[in-house]
Amino acid sequence: MAEPLRIALAGLGTVGTGVLRLLEANGATLAKRAGRPIKVVAVSARERARDRGVDLSAYDWVDDMAMLATRDDVDVVVELVGGSDGPALTLARSALAQEKHFVTANKAMVAVHGMELGKLAEAHDAAFKFEAAVAGGIPVVKGLREGAAANRIERISGILNGTCNFILSEMERSGADFGEVLSQAQAKGFAEADPGFDIEGVDAAHKLAILAAIGFGARIDFDAVAISGITEVGAADIARAATLGFVIRLVGVADCDTQGSGAPRLLQRVRPCLVPKDHPLAHVTGPTNAVVVEGNFSGRLLFQGAGAGDGPTASAVVADLVDIARGDTGLPFSVPVADLEPLEAADPGHRVGRDYLRFTVADRPGVLAEITAAMRDADLSIESLIQQGRSADGGEVLVAMVTHEGPERCVTRALELLEGSPSLTAPPLVLPILRD
Amino acid sequence: MAEPLRIALAGLGTVGTGVLRLLEANGATLAKRAGRPIKVVAVSARERARDRGVDLSAYDWVDDMAMLATRDDVDVVVELVGGSDGPALTLARSALAQEKHFVTANKAMVAVHGMELGKLAEAHDAAFKFEAAVAGGIPVVKGLREGAAANRIERISGILNGTCNFILSEMERSGADFGEVLSQAQAKGFAEADPGFDIEGVDAAHKLAILAAIGFGARIDFDAVAISGITEVGAADIARAATLGFVIRLVGVADCDTQGSGAPRLLQRVRPCLVPKDHPLAHVTGPTNAVVVEGNFSGRLLFQGAGAGDGPTASAVVADLVDIARGDTGLPFSVPVADLEPLEAADPGHRVGRDYLRFTVADRPGVLAEITAAMRDADLSIESLIQQGRSADGGEVLVAMVTHEGPERCVTRALELLEGSPSLTAPPLVLPILRD
Structure with missing residues (x-):
C-alpha cells in the first residue's frame, strides 16, 4: 500500500x-x-x-x-x-x-x-x-461542483441552519412561540447559548454565499446576501400558514438572471419563507439541512441530511481527505478563481412572486378597508386573506394574507403607503412564498 | 485551454x-x-x-x-x-x-x-x-463512492424505479387499482409498452446491486437480490396502509451484518414496503427516485431527483465526462475489484422487523380465529388488525394486520401453517415495514 x-x-x-x-x-x-x-x-x-x-x-x-x-x-x-x-x-x-x-x-x-x-x-x-x-454531513459542495457539473444552475434553495429549522418545526408541532422553543433548543443542545449567528440568518448566509459561488461560477459575495432571521415569526404566522397550505422555514435562495437587461445578476437571500406543503423542503423537520439544486438538464436535485453534529461534520471532513488521498486536489470553486464572474447583485424589486403579509392592527372599523386600499393603490392583488377571531379586549388582531404573483416592488410600495398609519399597531411582517 | x-x-x-x-x-x-x-x-x-x-x-x-x-x-x-x-x-x-x-x-x-x-x-x-x-440524474453513485466515503455504510434504501413509484403514488392519490393506473402510466410515457422489467422489480434490483457493491465493498451479486414486484399490491392494501400510518413504495434495501456468526453477509431485496409517513422516502411521489444512505458517522443522507428522462440521464452521463476531463479516472467501485469481498447472501429469516399481512378470506365464522391461532403458533404477535366492512354477497373479505417486531421466519412459519386452508380464498400478501 x-x-x-x-x-x-x-x-x-x-x-x-x-x-x-x-x-x-x-x-x-x-x-x-x-x-x-x-x-x-x-x-x-x-x-x-x-x-x-x-x-x-x-x-x-x-x-x-x-x-x-x-x-x-x-x-x-x-x-x-x-x-x-x-x-x-x-x-x-x-x-x-x-x-x-x-x-x-x-x-x-x-x-x-x-x-x-x-x-x-x-x-x-x-x-x-x-x-x-456547508450543511454538515451532506455532500452538497461535491454535489454541486461535480454531481450537477453538467448543468447551468438555475436556482439553489436550502435549509442551511439546523437551529432555525429545529425551532420553526418545533413551533409548528407544539404551537409554542419563538422564545419558548428557543429555550428548549438551547437545553437540548440544538442552539448555542448565544444563538445570534443562527437565528439571525448569518450562518445560513455564509453557506448560501459559498454554494452560490460554485453553482453560478461567481465570486463569493457574502456582503450581498440579504438576510432576515426568524425572530419575528410568531406561532400565529405558523398557524395561518398551515391553514393556507404552507409551512414556514428559513430558506436561503440564490438565483441568477439578466432581469431583461444584459449582464446576469445574482440574487442571494436568506429569509423565513412559506414553503408549499408538497415542496421537498416542506418535509424537512428538526435540525436537518436540505438543499435543492435546480439544473437546466437535471431538474430538481435534493440533498438532505444532518446539518451539524460531530459525526456528520467529521464525515464531511474525512470525505475531503479521502478525495485528496485519491489524488483529487482540483480547483476549489470548480473554475479558477480568476475566472469567477464578479456578478452584480440583482434588484429584488424586479422579482415576481407571491408573498405572505401579516398586519397587526387595531380592532376597529375601517382598518381592513385602509389596508386593502393601500394594496390596490400599489397594484398588489390579494389571493387569500385570513382575519380569524378578534381580541378579547378590543385591542389587536392579526390580518394575514397571501398575494397573487406580482413584482416585489408592489409589496414595498404597499407597505410605504401604510407607513405611519395608526391602524397598524406593530410593523407588518412580509414572508416570501417559495416557488413550487 | x-x-x-x-x-x-x-x-x-x-x-x-x-x-x-x-x-x-x-x-x-x-x-x-x-x-x-x-x-x-x-x-x-x-x-x-x-x-x-x-x-x-x-x-x-x-x-x-x-x-x-x-x-x-x-x-x-x-x-x-x-x-x-x-x-x-x-x-x-x-x-x-x-x-x-x-x-x-x-x-x-x-x-x-x-x-x-x-x-x-x-x-x-x-x-x-x-x-x-443508477437513479437517473441523481449523483448517488458519486454520493456513495465519494461523498459518504468516510463511513461504514449500514444500510442503503432506495426508490429506484420511477415507473413503480408513479404507479403506487398514483394509486394512492386516486384510489384506482393497479391495472388502471398502469394503463394511464403507459399513456403518459411513464411506463413502457412492455413494463415487465419495471413492475416486476428487475430494473430496481440492477440498481440496488450496483449501489450495494460500492457501499459495502462487495462484489456485485445481482443474482442474490430477492425481488418482488408491485403487481400484487391492491388499492385496498394502499388504503389500509394509509389508515395504519404508512404509504406503500417499491424499495430496494441492502444491508450487511454478521447475523451473530462470523463473516458479514449481504442482504439485498427489492420489495413493495410499508413506509412510515415520517420517513424521507414516504414523500417521494411520481416518477421521482430517492436513495437513503446510512453511514456510521454521517447518519442518514438522502439523495433525491428525477430517476429517468433524457435531461436528467444526460446530466449524469456528462457529469462523468466532466470528471474524466478533470482527471478523475479512479477506481470504478471505490476499491480495486480484486479487493471487493465475495459476500455471502444473508438468510432473511434471521431478520427482525415488522410486517404487513393481508389475507383474502371467506366471510364466515371462525376464519379470524384460524388465522390468529396460526400466528400464535408461529410466535408472531399482532400489533394492529383491520377487518373493515364485509362483502355484499357474503363472499370474500380482507383482513389486514401489522405484526410486532420479530424474526421473519415467524411470518414464513405462520403462512406455512395456513397453507391449503379453505378459509383463504387467495394467496396472502406480505409486505415488510421499512424501519423508521
Missing part, C-alpha cells in the same frame, strides 16, 4: 475529536477506499489538559497552532477552530503558502476569505476543500 | 440525443468547469436516417458501433444502447481493452458484467463510469 496521507489537525472541539474517532473507527476501510492510510501525525488546540474522551498519545501535540503548517511530515492541514479571521485564517494562509493541502469546516472564513484562499491554493497547487463548511 | 476531451457516442435514443443537446446548450460553461472542451467526434446508432431533432452533421457517422472503440481520435466511448449483453457489452470490452475511458447508463450491463468490466478498466488504466445507470 502507498505512503500514508499525513494530517495535522487544528482544533479539538466536538468536530475535531469526531474526526479522530472516525479515523480510528473506520481506518481500515478508509485505507482501502483511499488507496492509502490516512494518518494524523500532529494536533493542536487551546487547552492541552482538557479531557476530550479520545486518546491523543499517538499524535504530536503542538502548542502553537501555526507551527502545524510548517512541518515537513504533514501533507494536509485540517482546520476546525472556527472564526472568519484570527488563528484559523493565519493557519490557512500559512498552510497553503507552504503547499500543504487545506481542509476546513469553517463557513465564515470560506464565505469571507474564500477567494483569497482559493487563489493561494491554485498558486501553490494545493487542495482547498470545505465540504464540512 | 487544454486539448478537448474527445467523445464517441453509441446510441442515439432519447438519452443519446439528450447528451448531444446538453453538450450543445451548456458547452461553454462545461469547458470552463472541466478545464477543456468536451467534444463529440463520432456517433453511431442503428438507423442513420431517423429524424432525432438534433443536427448530426458535425459528427462522424459510424455504421458499425464496434468501430468507435478503435478510433485514434477518441478518448471516451459513451454507451447508451442498453441491454446487458450484445453490442453494448462488445463495445464496452473493446473500448476498455483499447484504453479508452468508458461511460454508460446501462444498469443491466453493469449489474451483470460490472466486475469483469471494472477489472478490465483497472488493467488498462481507463475510467469506467456509470452514474447514469
Whole structure:
C-alpha cells in the first residue's frame, strides 16, 4: 500500500475529536477506499489538559497552532477552530503558502476569505476543500461542483441552519412561540447559548454565499446576501400558514438572471419563507439541512441530511481527505478563481412572486378597508386573506394574507403607503412564498 | 485551454440525443468547469436516417458501433444502447481493452458484467463510469463512492424505479387499482409498452446491486437480490396502509451484518414496503427516485431527483465526462475489484422487523380465529388488525394486520401453517415495514 496521507489537525472541539474517532473507527476501510492510510501525525488546540474522551498519545501535540503548517511530515492541514479571521485564517494562509493541502469546516472564513484562499491554493497547487463548511454531513459542495457539473444552475434553495429549522418545526408541532422553543433548543443542545449567528440568518448566509459561488461560477459575495432571521415569526404566522397550505422555514435562495437587461445578476437571500406543503423542503423537520439544486438538464436535485453534529461534520471532513488521498486536489470553486464572474447583485424589486403579509392592527372599523386600499393603490392583488377571531379586549388582531404573483416592488410600495398609519399597531411582517 | 476531451457516442435514443443537446446548450460553461472542451467526434446508432431533432452533421457517422472503440481520435466511448449483453457489452470490452475511458447508463450491463468490466478498466488504466445507470440524474453513485466515503455504510434504501413509484403514488392519490393506473402510466410515457422489467422489480434490483457493491465493498451479486414486484399490491392494501400510518413504495434495501456468526453477509431485496409517513422516502411521489444512505458517522443522507428522462440521464452521463476531463479516472467501485469481498447472501429469516399481512378470506365464522391461532403458533404477535366492512354477497373479505417486531421466519412459519386452508380464498400478501 502507498505512503500514508499525513494530517495535522487544528482544533479539538466536538468536530475535531469526531474526526479522530472516525479515523480510528473506520481506518481500515478508509485505507482501502483511499488507496492509502490516512494518518494524523500532529494536533493542536487551546487547552492541552482538557479531557476530550479520545486518546491523543499517538499524535504530536503542538502548542502553537501555526507551527502545524510548517512541518515537513504533514501533507494536509485540517482546520476546525472556527472564526472568519484570527488563528484559523493565519493557519490557512500559512498552510497553503507552504503547499500543504487545506481542509476546513469553517463557513465564515470560506464565505469571507474564500477567494483569497482559493487563489493561494491554485498558486501553490494545493487542495482547498470545505465540504464540512456547508450543511454538515451532506455532500452538497461535491454535489454541486461535480454531481450537477453538467448543468447551468438555475436556482439553489436550502435549509442551511439546523437551529432555525429545529425551532420553526418545533413551533409548528407544539404551537409554542419563538422564545419558548428557543429555550428548549438551547437545553437540548440544538442552539448555542448565544444563538445570534443562527437565528439571525448569518450562518445560513455564509453557506448560501459559498454554494452560490460554485453553482453560478461567481465570486463569493457574502456582503450581498440579504438576510432576515426568524425572530419575528410568531406561532400565529405558523398557524395561518398551515391553514393556507404552507409551512414556514428559513430558506436561503440564490438565483441568477439578466432581469431583461444584459449582464446576469445574482440574487442571494436568506429569509423565513412559506414553503408549499408538497415542496421537498416542506418535509424537512428538526435540525436537518436540505438543499435543492435546480439544473437546466437535471431538474430538481435534493440533498438532505444532518446539518451539524460531530459525526456528520467529521464525515464531511474525512470525505475531503479521502478525495485528496485519491489524488483529487482540483480547483476549489470548480473554475479558477480568476475566472469567477464578479456578478452584480440583482434588484429584488424586479422579482415576481407571491408573498405572505401579516398586519397587526387595531380592532376597529375601517382598518381592513385602509389596508386593502393601500394594496390596490400599489397594484398588489390579494389571493387569500385570513382575519380569524378578534381580541378579547378590543385591542389587536392579526390580518394575514397571501398575494397573487406580482413584482416585489408592489409589496414595498404597499407597505410605504401604510407607513405611519395608526391602524397598524406593530410593523407588518412580509414572508416570501417559495416557488413550487 | 487544454486539448478537448474527445467523445464517441453509441446510441442515439432519447438519452443519446439528450447528451448531444446538453453538450450543445451548456458547452461553454462545461469547458470552463472541466478545464477543456468536451467534444463529440463520432456517433453511431442503428438507423442513420431517423429524424432525432438534433443536427448530426458535425459528427462522424459510424455504421458499425464496434468501430468507435478503435478510433485514434477518441478518448471516451459513451454507451447508451442498453441491454446487458450484445453490442453494448462488445463495445464496452473493446473500448476498455483499447484504453479508452468508458461511460454508460446501462444498469443491466453493469449489474451483470460490472466486475469483469471494472477489472478490465483497472488493467488498462481507463475510467469506467456509470452514474447514469443508477437513479437517473441523481449523483448517488458519486454520493456513495465519494461523498459518504468516510463511513461504514449500514444500510442503503432506495426508490429506484420511477415507473413503480408513479404507479403506487398514483394509486394512492386516486384510489384506482393497479391495472388502471398502469394503463394511464403507459399513456403518459411513464411506463413502457412492455413494463415487465419495471413492475416486476428487475430494473430496481440492477440498481440496488450496483449501489450495494460500492457501499459495502462487495462484489456485485445481482443474482442474490430477492425481488418482488408491485403487481400484487391492491388499492385496498394502499388504503389500509394509509389508515395504519404508512404509504406503500417499491424499495430496494441492502444491508450487511454478521447475523451473530462470523463473516458479514449481504442482504439485498427489492420489495413493495410499508413506509412510515415520517420517513424521507414516504414523500417521494411520481416518477421521482430517492436513495437513503446510512453511514456510521454521517447518519442518514438522502439523495433525491428525477430517476429517468433524457435531461436528467444526460446530466449524469456528462457529469462523468466532466470528471474524466478533470482527471478523475479512479477506481470504478471505490476499491480495486480484486479487493471487493465475495459476500455471502444473508438468510432473511434471521431478520427482525415488522410486517404487513393481508389475507383474502371467506366471510364466515371462525376464519379470524384460524388465522390468529396460526400466528400464535408461529410466535408472531399482532400489533394492529383491520377487518373493515364485509362483502355484499357474503363472499370474500380482507383482513389486514401489522405484526410486532420479530424474526421473519415467524411470518414464513405462520403462512406455512395456513397453507391449503379453505378459509383463504387467495394467496396472502406480505409486505415488510421499512424501519423508521
